[in-house]
Each structure stands twice: as C-alpha cells, then as structure tokens.
Amino acid sequence: MSSDVAHRRAGKPHTSMFLRMLMRAAVLRRGRAASALLAMVVAAAVATAMLNLYVDVQAKLRKEFRNYGANVVMVAKGDQVLPADTVDKVNVLLAGRGLAVPFAYVVARTSNGQSVVVSGTNFEQVRKLDSWWSVTSWPAKPQEALVGARAATVVSPSGAPFDLSFQGRTIHLNPVGVLRTGASEDSRIYLSSQDFEGWTGVKPSTIEIAASGSSEDVNALIRQLSQAVPAAEVHPIRQIMEGEARVLGKTRSTLAAAAALIIATAALCVLSTLIGWVFDRRRDFAIMKALGASEGLISGFFAAEAAALGAVGAIVGFGIGVGVAAWIGRVNFHAPVVPRFNVLPVVFVGSVAVALVSAVLPIFLLRRVQPAMILRGE
Amino acid sequence: MFGRLVYESFRRQKRRKILAGVAITLGVGVATAMIAVATDIGDKISRELRNYGANLVVTPQEDTLDVQIGGVDLKPPSDGAYLNEADLPKIRGTFWHHNIVGFAPVLPVSVRVGDNADAKDLTLLGTYFSKSLTFGKESFATGVRITHPWWKVQGAWPDDNSSDVLLGESLAAKLGRKAGDEIELDGRQHRIVGILSTGGAEDNEVVAPLALAQQVLGKPGAVRRLYVSALTKPEDALARRDPKSMNPEMFDRWYCSPYVASIAYQLQEAIPHSHAEQIRQIAQNEGTVLSRIKGLMVLVTLAALFASALAVSAAMATAIFERRNEVGLMKALGASGISVAALFFAEALLLALIGGIVGFAGGALLARQIGRSIFDSQITIEPVLFPVILAIAVIVTFAGSAMAIRRAVKFDPVYALRGEG
Numbered sequence: 001m002s003s004d005v006a007h008r009r010a011g012k013p014h015t016s017m018f019l020r021m022l023m024r025a026a027v028l029r030r031g032r033a034a035s036a037l038l039a040m041v042v043a044a045a046v047a048t049a050m051l052n053l054y055v056d057v058q059a060k061l062r063k064e065f066r067n068y069g070a071n072v073v074m075v076a077k078g079d080q081v082l083p084a085d086t087v088d089k090v091n092v093l094l095a096g097r098g099l100a101v102p103f104a105y106v107v108a109r110t111s112n113g114q115s116v117v118v119s120g121t122n123f124e125q126v127r128k129l130d131s132w133w134s135v136t137s138w139p140a141k142p143q144e145a146l147v148g149a150r151a152a153t154v155v156s157p158s159g160a161p162f163d164l165s166f167q168g169r170t171i172h173l174n175p176v177g178v179l180r181t182g183a184s185e186d187s188r189i190y191l192s193s194q195d196f197e198g199w200t201g202v203k204p205s206t207i208e209i210a211a212s213g214s215s216e217d218v219n220a221l222i223r224q225l226s227q228a229v230p231a232a233e234v235h236p237i238r239q240i241m242e243g244e245a246r247v248l249g250k251t252r253s254t255l256a257a258a259a260a261l262i263i264a265t266a267a268l269c270v271l272s273t274l275i276g277w278v279f280d281r282r283r284d285f286a287i288m289k290a291l292g293a294s295e296g297l298i299s300g301f302f303a304a305e306a307a308a309l310g311a312v313g314a315i316v317g318f319g320i321g322v323g324v325a326a327w328i329g330r331v332n333f334h335a336p337v338v339p340r341f342n343v344l345p346v347v348f349v350g351s352v353a354v355a356l357v358s359a360v361l362p363i364f365l366l367r368r369v370q371p372a373m374i375l376r377g378e
Numbered sequence: 379m380f381g382r383l384v385y386e387s388f389r390r391q392k393r394r395k396i397l398a399g400v401a402i403t404l405g406v407g408v409a410t411a412m413i414a415v416a417t418d419i420g421d422k423i424s425r426e427l428r429n430y431g432a433n434l435v436v437t438p439q440e441d442t443l444d445v446q447i448g449g450v451d452l453k454p455p456s457d458g459a460y461l462n463e464a465d466l467p468k469i470r471g472t473f474w475h476h477n478i479v480g481f482a483p484v485l486p487v488s489v490r491v492g493d494n495a496d497a498k499d500l501t502l503l504g505t506y507f508s509k510s511l512t513f514g515k516e517s518f519a520t521g522v523r524i525t526h527p528w529w530k531v532q533g534a535w536p537d538d539n540s541s542d543v544l545l546g547e548s549l550a551a552k553l554g555r556k557a558g559d560e561i562e563l564d565g566r567q568h569r570i571v572g573i574l575s576t577g578g579a580e581d582n583e584v585v586a587p588l589a590l591a592q593q594v595l596g597k598p599g600a601v602r603r604l605y606v607s608a609l610t611k612p613e614d615a616l617a618r619r620d621p622k623s624m625n626p627e628m629f630d631r632w633y634c635s636p637y638v639a640s641i642a643y644q645l646q647e648a649i650p651h652s653h654a655e656q657i658r659q660i661a662q663n664e665g666t667v668l669s670r671i672k673g674l675m676v677l678v679t680l681a682a683l684f685a686s687a688l689a690v691s692a693a694m695a696t697a698i699f700e701r702r703n704e705v706g707l708m709k710a711l712g713a714s715g716i717s718v719a720a721l722f723f724a725e726a727l728l729l730a731l732i733g734g735i736v737g738f739a740g741g742a743l744l745a746r747q748i749g750r751s752i753f754d755s756q757i758t759i760e761p762v763l764f765p766v767i768l769a770i771a772v773i774v775t776f777a778g779s780a781m782a783i784r785r786a787v788k789f790d791p792v793y794a795l796r797g798e799g
Contacts, residue, residue, distance in 0.1 A: 035692075035695070039688070039692055042685075042688055043685075046681055046684070046685050049681065050678070050681065053674075053678070057674065060670075061667070061670065061671070064663075064666060064667050064670050065663075065667065067663045067666060067667075068430070068659060068660075068663050069659060105447045107445055107447075114442075114443065115443070115445045116443055116445070117444075117445055117446065117447055130659070132658040132659050132661075132662040132663060133658070134658060150441075150443060150444075151443060154443055180655075180658065181657070181658045181659065182434075182435055182655040182656050182657040182658050182659075182661070183435070183657055183658075183659065184444055184446045186444075186655075187443045187444040187445070187446065235577055236577060237577055237578075238528045238575075238576060238577030238578075239430060239431055239526075239528050239576075239577065239578070240430070242429060242527075242528045243427070243429040243430035243431075243528070246426055246429050247423060247426045247427060247429070247667065247671075250422070250423065250426050250752055250753060251423070251671050251674075253751075253752045254415060254419065254675070254748070254752055255674070255678065257415075257748050257752065258412060258415070258675070258678045258679075258682065259678075261408045261411060261412065261682060261744075262408070262412075262678070262681055262682045262685050264404075264408075265404065265405060265408045265682070265685040265686050265689050266685045266688075266689070268401065268404055268689050269401075269685065269688050269689035269692045269693075272397065272401055272689065272692050272693045272696055273692040273695075273696060275696070276692075276695075276696030276697075276699065276700065279700070280699065280700070324681075328674070328677045331673070331677065332670060332673040332674050332677060333670060
C-alpha cells in the first residue's frame with residue numbers, strides 16, 4: 001500500500017508538496033496566521049486611505065475654494081461693451097468646468113441728483129458665484145432691485161420704491177432685498193439684466209468667471225479666452241489664485257507628512273508581527289533543514305508564504321481603505337472621496353515588499369543556527 | 379523578588395525589550411507629532427488664509443456712496459469724509475490686537491501726469507508700504523506688504539517717508555516708463571522706484587506713500603479707507619446674533635471672542651467716527667476652508683493614533699508570546715496566574731513609560747521639523763499634552779499586552795516545559 005502511495009506521489013510534480021506545506025501552515029496555525037493577516041490588512045487599509053485622501057484632497061479643497069467666487073475676470077477694452085455672443089463663447093470654452101456671470105454697469109442719478117452705480121446681471125448665477133453675498137431676499141419679479149446696504153441709505157432709507165434716471169430715461173424700482181458684502185457692492189444697485197437693458201440699452205462690459213481646476217488649467221483657459229474674444233482683456237484675479245495656491249500647497253504638504261508617518265507606522269506594525277510569526281516557527285525551519293531541505297527551498301517557502309499574505313492583505317486592505325477614505329470624504333467634505341485605482345499597484349507592491357522583508361530577515365538570522373540547537377529548544 | 383524579576387528580565391532580554399521599546403517609542407512619537415500638528419493646524423492655516431488679504435474694512439461714518447466700477451473711482455476724489463491718520467495706531471490698543479496681522483490705510487486722489495501738452499488725470503493711491511508706527515511703548519510696522527501679499531513689485535518698494543512712487547504695470551506700459559525713471563505729478567518730479575503688479579485696479583494707478591497723497595489733496599492726516607487683516611474665529615451661532623439683542627454676560631463672551639464681527643465692533647470703538655465692516659468674500663469663506671482642513675487633520679490624526687496603537691499592540695503581543703516557556707516555568711514553580719500577569723504588566727508599564735518619554739521628545743522634534751519645513755514657523759507643543767500622551771501610551775501598551783498575557787497565563791505549563799509551544 002505504502003509503496004503505492006509513494007509511487008503515486010512520485011508521479012506528481014514537485015510543486016504540490018510545496019503548495020501543501022503552504023496551505024497546511026496557514027490552516028494549522030490559524031491564530032497566528034490570522035493575526036499576521038490582520039496586521040497586513042489594517043496596514044494596507046490605512047495606506048490606501050491615506051494615499052487616496054492625498055490624491056483626492058486637492059480636488060475636494062478646490063471646490064471649497066471656488067466659494068471665494070471668480071478667479072478670472074474679462075473686461076471689455078476701453079469703454080466698449082463685450083460682443084453679444086461673448087457669454088456663449090465663454091460657456092463653450094468652460095465646458096461646464098466653471099461659471100461665467102456677465103455684469104453691465106452704468107452710473108445713474110437718484111431723484112435728488114446723487115450718483116449711484118447700477119448693475120444689470122443674472123441673479124440666479126450671481127447667487128451661485130458669490131455665495132458670500134448676504135441678501136435679505138432675492139428679486140424675482142421685473143422692476144425689483146437688490147440694493148446695497150450703503151446705497152439703500154441714500155435711495156430708499158425706509159424701503160419705499162424709488163426712481164432712477166439714466167440719460168433722460170427713468171425707471172421705477174421696488175427694493176425687495178438689501179445686499180451686504182463689505183466691499184464696493186454695498187454702494188451699488190443690482191437689477192436683472194432684462195430690466196437693465198430695457199431701461200439703459202447698455203450691454204454687459206464685464207464677465208466674472210469662476211473656473212475650476214489647477215492653476216495651469218486656469219492659465220490655459222485665460223489664453224483661450226483672450227484668443228476667442230480679442231475685444232476683451234482677460235486677467236486672473238491674483239488675490240484669489242495666489243491665496244488658494246498657498247493654502248492648498250501647505251495643506252497637501254502637511255497631509256503628505258502625515259501620510260508618510262502613518263504608512264511608516266503601519267509598515268512597522270506588519271514588520272514586527274511577521275518577524276514574530278516567522279521566529280515562532282523556527283522549529284518548522286529546523287525540521288525542514290534536518291530532513292535535508294536546501295536553504296533556497298526554505299527561504300523560498302517562507303518568502304512565498306509572506307508574499308501570499310502580503311497579496312491577500314493588500315487586496316482586502318485596499319477595499320477597506322477605499323471605504324475609510326470615502327467615509328472621511330463624506331464626513332468632512334460632504335462628498336465621498338472617489339476610489340483611485342492607480343493607488344492599488346502601489347499598495348500591492350508595498351505590502352508584498354514589506355511582507356518579504358519581514359519573512360526573509362529572520363530566516364537570514366536563523367540560517368547560522370544549527371537545526372539541532374533549535375530542536376533541543378535552545 | 380518581584381523587582382529582581384523585572385530587573386533581570388530587562389537585563390537579560392535586551393533584544394526583545396529594545397524591539398518592543400522601539401515600537402512604543404515610534405508609535406508615541408508619531409502620535410505626538412500628529413496631535414501637535416492637528417492642534418496647531420488651525421492657527422497655521424488661518425495665517426496662510428491671510429494671504430487672501432484684508433477681511434475688514436473701516437470707512438468714515440459719514441461717507442458718501444462709492445461710485446466705483448471695476449475698481450475705478452468715478453467720484454470726484456475731494457468728495458466725502460475722511461478718517462484721521464492719527465487714530466490708526468489705536469488699533470494696537472484694542473482687545474484683540476494680537477490677532478490683527480496688519481492694516482493699511484488708502485487715500486485715492488487724482489493727479490495730473492506729464493507736462494502740459496499731453497497731461498492727463500490719473501488716480502494716485504496713497505498708502506503705507508511697511509510703515510513704522512508706535513503705540514505707547516510698542517513700535518511695529520504695517521502696510522500693504524502685509525495686508526496685500528499678492529502685490530508684486532519689480533524694482534524696490536518705496537520708503538514710506540520718501541516721495542518715491544510705484545507705477546501700475548498697465549500704466550507703466552502705456553506711459554513707457556520703467557523703474558528708475560522720473561515722473562511728473564502735478565508739476566513735481568518723482569522717482570519711480572518700482573513697477574507694481576496686482577491684477578486689480580492698481581495696475582492702472584500710481585501708488586505712493588500716504589503723506590504724498592495727503593499733500594496732493596491738501597488735507598494732512600486724511601485717510602479714505604482702512605483695510606485690516608485679522609485672524610478670526612469661524613462664525614458660530616453666537617457670532618451671528620445681533621450684539622444689541624444680547625444680555626450683558628453673552629455680550630462679554632461675544633466681545634471677548636475673535637469673531638470678525640466683534641473685531642469690527644472694537645475697531646469702531648478705537649477709531650472715532652468710523653464704520654467697520656467685514657469683507658464678506660474673505661471673512662465668510664475663511665471659516666469653511668479652515669473647518670474643512672481642520673476636520674481633515676482630526677480624522678487623519680485618528681488614523682495615525684489607530685495605526686500607532688496597533689503597532690504597539692503587535693509588538694507587545696509578539697514579545698509576550700515568545701516567552702511562553704518562561705511562563706510555564708514560573709507556573710510550574712508555583713506562581714499564580716495573577717503574579718505572572720502582574721510581572722508582565724509591570725514590564726509593560728516600564729516599557730510604556732520609557733517609550734512614552736523618548737517618543738514624546740522625538741514626536742515634539744518631528745512636529746517642530748514639520749512646522750518649520752512646511753509653515754516656516756514653530757509648532758508649539760502644549761505641555762499638557764505630555765501627561766495625556768504618557769497615559770495613552772500606558773493604556774495602549776496595556777491593552778495590546780492584555781490579550782497576549784491572558785493567553786500566556788492560561789497556557790498549560792506542561793506543554794511549555796515539554797517545548798511544544
């Protein structure tokens with residue numbers, strides 16, 4: 001019978017024994033293998049979450065920075081107005097990656113002869129572009145005006161309707177809302193563009209653009225815009241762009257430092273667990289050596305085991321890490337962090353490499369020890 | 379006997395103790411550095427956010443309406459009321475003066491440029507560049523170089539006590555002047571020391587020391603507007619309330635919080651006949667950006683604490699697991715489970731304290747390094763953090779050891795002594 005078994009086994013390829021040892025090692029010492037795998041999974045998850053966050057945080061913060069409003073402004077050259085199709089051209093170039101709001105301005109006179117700046121615009125878009133405007137109520141109907149807080153004290157201190165005249169033409173307006181920004185808007189009166197054009201006949205002279213994307217994207221957009229609309233000057237609002245670049249850069253550097261520290265700690269955790277695991281099995285090592293296994297085979301065995309552990313840990317950990325990153329995104333930015341699959345190879349290679357190092361290091365140390373000494377329990 | 383056991387354990391098993399100690403030290407170091415960075419990041423980022431420029435503006439109470447389109451003033455510059463320059467240093471006497479990063483007064487006036495043949499009217503903006511002022515015994519410098527950090531000058535910044543001027547970029551191109559040339563303003567020669575680029579209306583203006591603009595206007599001490607850059611606390615429910623509707627106790631709390639509104643209130647108190655207002659574009663968005671970045675760092679710090687707790691636990695578990703034979707021997711000699719556990723916990727405590735102290739020092743250095751390389755400023759470490767970190771180190775080390783100690787104590791001494799671990 002036994003010769004039968006030996007015969008049968010001899011016919012099989014040599015690798016099956018290798019695989020069996022791998023499998024049995026994992027099954028028989030479930031507790032320790034599980035704790036090693038757990039360390040691996042947690043480390044890979046933490047690394048994935050941090051890398052994902054690091055890659056995505058720029059996009060998330062850029063969105064927050066767009067609350068500062070326009071970062072590009074387009075002004076008609078000289079005292080002209082912009083060609084009628086400019087807004088459409090700008091919107092085509094923006095292709096949904098931003099918002100463009102036209103403004104038209106005139107200086108009108110109040111009934112007692114004071115000069116006041118009146119602007120015509122699209123309220124719906126302004127509301128999105130300039131989210132910091134503090135407005136008591138937005139105009140919705142024709143002949144309704146949004147009056148700056150300082151302008152209100154001049155034209156209509158009690159909120160009563162008032163008249164404005166421009167080049168002999170008068171408009172009767174109803175102040176429905178008061179606008180407060182702390183800047184020049186406080187001294188202006190805003191009308192819907194229909195009312196404004198019907199009254200003055202003046203077309204927009206300024207387009208404020210909030211373009212999303214990196215500073216290179218914005219600069220490219222500025223070049224395209226100046227080519228498309230030669231009648232206008234297009235320039236970046238440096239105050240907004242430079243502030244954003246600085247804060248973004250610092251945040252990213254801090255996050256990078258944090259990610260490096262956390263990933264190093266996680267790798268350390270894997271290293272100490274796996275070294276302990278392999279050291280713990282020095283008897284297996286000694287028995288294999290005593291039975292005549294070559295050093296290459298033994299190292300290969302432990303390395304294969306570690307690599308398998310690293311691979312499984314990396315894939316499971318990646319899944320968990322993506323979940324953690326998405327959760328952080330939802331809690332902090334109210335939008336989930338998008339899983340970045342280009343992080344996977346990095347995490348995978350890193351995990352396997354750490355696992356290999358932590359398996360091979362103890363083997364290297366044990367190689368000099370006689371198997372008999374280990375088996376005698378010294 | 380107990381003390382000797384612990385002592386000998388450390389003396390004879392240096393390698394294992396060092397491994398576990400290193401893990402604790404690194405874990406505590408990372409945790410300290412991350413907590414220090416996370417507690418300080420709000421302050422650091424809010425200083426970075428000051429790069430957006432002033433968040434408060436002070437105007438005369440009796441001011442007339444601005445007639446301004448695209449930053450170009452259409453109002454006759456002689457119109458309107460003024461603030462008094464002599465009142466400005468009083469800002470340093472307000473309750474939150476430490477939070478005021480800087481301020482810059484502006485006074486736009488109109489001047490005639492060039493000789494009579496092709497003379498034209500231009501706006502000359504008088505301001506402080508980096509003016510030295512004194513309030514009481516304290517002297518400080520302030521001006522647009524602090525409040526408007528995006529202003530770039532090719533050449534040199536003018537001295538605040540000189541009559542040198544800066545020329546806006548577009549204006550310089552139009553007039554064909556460059557830094558070092560002379561320009562005639564209202565019949566007087568002035569030296570152009572630099573070309574200014576701001577991306578705003580100033581690109582078409584002449585920017586000069588405040589005294590020069592006052593001289594042109596003929597009103598010494600006049601200031602049209604004052605821009606103030608202050609570090610503020612994001613608005614909360616209290617900040618949004620009207621101070622007039624508060625009871626005295628609530629008002630005190632509001633007054634003593636660096637909200638943008640309470641700083642505006644104090645500026646109004648400091649400068650007579652003035653009206654201070656927050657620049658909402660800057661002031662309102664600051665809060666959201668700041669809270670997002672702070673929230674992110676808190677979550678990342680939690681991840682760091684989790685990772686270091688795990689690393690410490692893993693190292694402790696491995697260290698104890700390796701010593702099953704020793705446990706078997708002790709138990710065979712009659713030691714109770716409790717005394718074995720006590721020995722291990724005592725060793726863990728010692729390791730945690732040593733690792734905690736070294737790790738705290740290392741983490742503090744790391745935090746300083748991060749602060750210096752990223753923010754060019756120190757990250758201050760609260761001394762109160764030390765006992766907290768030490769307590770966390772001990773708790774985590776105990777928690778990490780507990781499972782392994784339980785298993786070691788339960789282990790049958792017979793197996794251990796036969797070497798069947």
